[in-house]
Amino acid sequence: MTNKDKAISVIQSLDDDVSLDDVIDRLYLLRKIELGIAQADADDVMEHDDFMNELESEDAAG
Numbered sequence: 001m002t003n004k005d006k007a008i009s010v011i012q013s014l015d016d017d018v019s020l021d022d023v024i025d026r027l028y029l030l031r032k033i034e035l036g037i038a039q040a041d042a043d044d045v046m047e048h049d050d051f052m053n054e055l056e057s058e059d060a061a062g
Helices: 003-013 020-041 048-061
Strands: none
C-alpha cells in the first residue's frame, strides 16, 4: 500500500464532518506509529527501566 493509499484509507474512515485539524492529527498519529514500528523492527529501542532512569536524570538536571 502506498503512502497515498494509506492517507486516503485513513481519511475515508473518518466521519464526514471531521475537521481538517482532526484529519491532520490522525495522519500524524499514523506516521508516528509507522516510525515506531520501523524502529522496533530495526531493534532501535530502549528498555523501559533505562528510559525511566534517563528521564529522571534529565528531570534532576533541569
